[in-house]
Amino acid sequence: MRFAPGARRFAVPAFAAAAVLAPFAFPLAVVALAVGGFVAWFFRDPDRQPSGPGVVSPADGHVSVVREEGDQLRVGVFMNVTDVHVNRAPFDGRVERVTHRPGAHRPAFSKESERNERVDVDVATDEGPAELSLIAGAFARRIHPYVAGGDDIERAQRIGHIDFGSRADVLLPPAYDREDLLVEEGDSVRAGESILAAQER
Incomplete structure (x- = not known):
């Protein structure tokens, strides 16, 4: 999956926070992981082709x-x-x-x-x-x-x-x-x- 520029800037801190929090604050780690996943999904950049002329x-x-x-x-x-x-x-x-x-x-x-x-x-x-x-x-x-x-x-x-x-x-x-x-x-x-x-x- 391709991502728009900037995805890493928002997603990486969230994933890093999830890794840090996982050993001692698992619920917060899950939240951080979800935030990172949402950001990555938000910046998705699928291929597209025009469906016709115009x-x-x-x-x-x-x-x-x-x-x-x-x-x-x-x-x-x-x-x-x-x-x-x-x-x-x-x-x-x-x-x-x-x-x-x-x-x-x-x-x-x-x-x-x-x-x-x-x-x-x-x-x-x-x-x-x-x-x-x-x-x-x-x-x-x-x-x-x-x-x-x-x-x-x-x-x-x-x-x-x-x-x-x-x-x-x-x-x-x-x-x-x-x-x-x-x-x-x-x-x-x-x-x-x-x-x-x-x-x-």
């Missing part, structure tokens, strides 16, 4: 936002604690810039989360400008992008993860409209696999 989901979870922004559509995916938290590129393109924006840490499913800490990845695609946003939540404190300005990215490529949170948005290229959407709010999706939008060719 824009793939950047995250595991449920679609929480579908709205128009000017001539583009935004689709947001909320990740709960049971979801894989490695994020994927929704499309092929070139990263123009990666911008970290400090902010609050409100629950990622609330309207106030628009002011949360985030990392915006601006991407130039063959279908026009697009953006991927990794948004922190109430418990998430670290956003880890794997890409930088000037990088070429491929659809479904791993592009980052958020420690213990929270939401990933994709601002679709202007070539996509509502008729191209294949999801609606409440739908369950998988990063790098589920298709959010597709155009007939």
Whole structure:
């Protein structure tokens, strides 16, 4: 099983504590072992392949936002604690810039989360400008992008993860409209696999 970067930083101390506590505080050792196991499971990073042509989901979870922004559509995916938290590129393109924006840490499913800490990845695609946003939540404190300005990215490529949170948005290229959407709010999706939008060719 592959794990996202950072898993060792959280899991190893818990496993070490379990080993130290085992001889004289077995119940606490079991708790530490469970914490380490949960952290390792939380940072799991399974292989994924797109299920068809089109824009793939950047995250595991449920679609929480579908709205128009000017001539583009935004689709947001909320990740709960049971979801894989490695994020994927929704499309092929070139990263123009990666911008970290400090902010609050409100629950990622609330309207106030628009002011949360985030990392915006601006991407130039063959279908026009697009953006991927990794948004922190109430418990998430670290956003880890794997890409930088000037990088070429491929659809479904791993592009980052958020420690213990929270939401990933994709601002679709202007070539996509509502008729191209294949999801609606409440739908369950998988990063790098589920298709959010597709155009007939």
